[in-house]
Amino acid sequence: MEIIRLHHPLAAELRSTEPIVLALGFFDGVHRGHQAVIKRAVVEAKKRGVKCAVMTFDPHPSMVLSKVKKTVKYLTPLAEKGDEIAKLGVDTLYVTRFTSHFSSLAPADFVEDYIVGLGAVHVVAGFDYSYGKFGAGKMETLPDFAKGRFEVTTVGKLSDLNDKVSSTVIRRYLGEGDMAAVNQLLGRPYETRGTIIHGDKRGRTIGFPTANILTEHNMMLPPIGIYATRITVNGQTYDSMTSVGYNITFKDEKILSTEVYILDFNDQIYGEEVVIEWHHYFRPELKFTGIEGLVAQLKEDETNTRAFFAKKNN
Known part of the structure; x- marks a missing residue:
């Protein structure tokens, strides 16, 4: 998949007369609802014998539109988002820089x-996609702006767990540590990426050597717990148990x-560099008065982890 970065105003050399089918959305998480939009675009592109392209934005619009300083933790930072989109058979990913000038564009512009400038002959987006200044452009009005130059497909709402499948709902479940719900709505296990760094090496002294992971700073982690x-x-995948916390048995530092x-x-x-798949929350972080209590709990956690994957694999 080719990745092309766009910046407003769009450079003349990036305008295209080659026809494409274009899927529109921010696509944080590339969840099942997003997948439905992108897969439909891939189907429409194959029907027409043209390339399929997806347009996303960077950074998150709220970081630009907010009147106060704001940071965003992503379900899928840009590189991970691109990887998931590529798996769906997309030919080109347009990453449009979301700036103040870009956000001020009228829907028609x-x-x-x-x-039109990118050569779209067919556009696919979700029912709640909006575009242009203040999100004034809606999917209902997109055919009016098209003026017969491209077709429009609107993908309807996908529901599960008594709610819309959305990044907002997934974030809520992730914040609660409900990995089963998160993974059900994503259509795959939630993943975070990071680099193995040196830690205190205390785990090896009690029979539980751990890999300390420096996680990408803009990626959303599950809440504190085991x-x-x-x-x-x-390239090899292993069953594991993971702690997110502050090592409160040994120290009172505020470094997660x-x-x-x-x-x-x-x-x-x-x-x-590693990828962690998050499958199940066991318990909160606990503070123990001695090493013996901690080791006993870790042994129980290991037993529960092995039992979880044994059941999952059957």
Whole structure:
């Protein structure tokens, strides 16, 4: 998949007469609702024998439109989003820089510059997609702006767990540690990426050596607690249990850490980039008065982790 970055005003050399089918959306999480939009665009492109393109935006619009300083934690930062979109058979990903000038475009100008200008003959988006200044452009009005130059497909609402499948709902479940709901709405296990760094190395002294993960700063982590996870390192995936917390048994620091105990694994992997799949929340972080209590709890966590994956694999 080719990735092309766009910046307003759109450079003349990036305008295209080559026909494409274009899917529109922010697509944070690339959840099942997003997948329905993108898959429909892929189908429409194959029907016409043209390339399929997706347009997303960077950074999150709220960071630009908010009147106060705002940071956003993503379900899928841009690189991860691109990977998931590529898996769906898309040919081109347009990443449009979301700036003040871009956000001020009238709906008609957005259509002229970023739909017609890119050569779209068919546009696919979700029912609640909006475009142009203040989101004034709606899917209902897009055919009026098209003026017969491109067709429009609106993908309807996808519901599950008594709610709309949306990034907002997934964030809510993630904030509650309900990984089963998160993964059901995503259509795959929630993942975070990071690099293995040196930690206190305390785990190895009590029989539970852990990999300390430096997670991408703009990625949303599950809440503090102990989880059944899988970790992929050097192309191999292992069952594991992961702690998100502050190591409160040993210290009172305010630095959040992510530590992974990889089952049946004994190798030096410092510096490696890893992917963690989050499958199940077991318990909150607990403070113990002695090492014996901590070790007993970790042994119970390991037993529960093995049981979880044994059941999941059957």
